[in-house]
Amino acid sequence: MTPEDRRAVFSHRKIAAIVKGMTQEDGTDLPITGKSLGEAILFVSEEAATDASAVHIIYGEHGSLSYTDCLSIYREYGAELRSELT
Known part of the structure; x- marks a missing residue:
């Protein structure tokens, strides 16, 4: 991901996003909704590391982040993302 790509995603940090690829203990998918893109990036980076290879974020019409x-x-x-949440 280039610096320009990161800057573009950061500029969209307030739009709605869905975290996918998280699973429950029984193996079923557990999509996480109700987060902004910035919150989703923080969540995935800080909390989802246990099974992170399958986790991704969907945002906007065609946006997706691994x-x-x-x-x-x-x-x-x-x-900056964290400071906006406090």
């Missing part, structure tokens, strides 16, 4: 994309954005913008 776990590694989230980590890349988090490294650059994590402090």
Whole structure:
């Protein structure tokens, strides 16, 4: 992910997002809704590391971020994302 890509995603941090690829103990999918893109990036980067390879974020009409994309954005913008939540 390029710096321009990260900046573009960060600029959309307030739009709605869905975290997918998380599973319940019985193996069924557990999509997480009701988060902004910024909140979803923080959640995936900070909380979803136990089974992160399958986790991704869907946002906007065609946007999608992998776990590694989230980590890349988090490294650059994590402090700003976190400060917006407090």
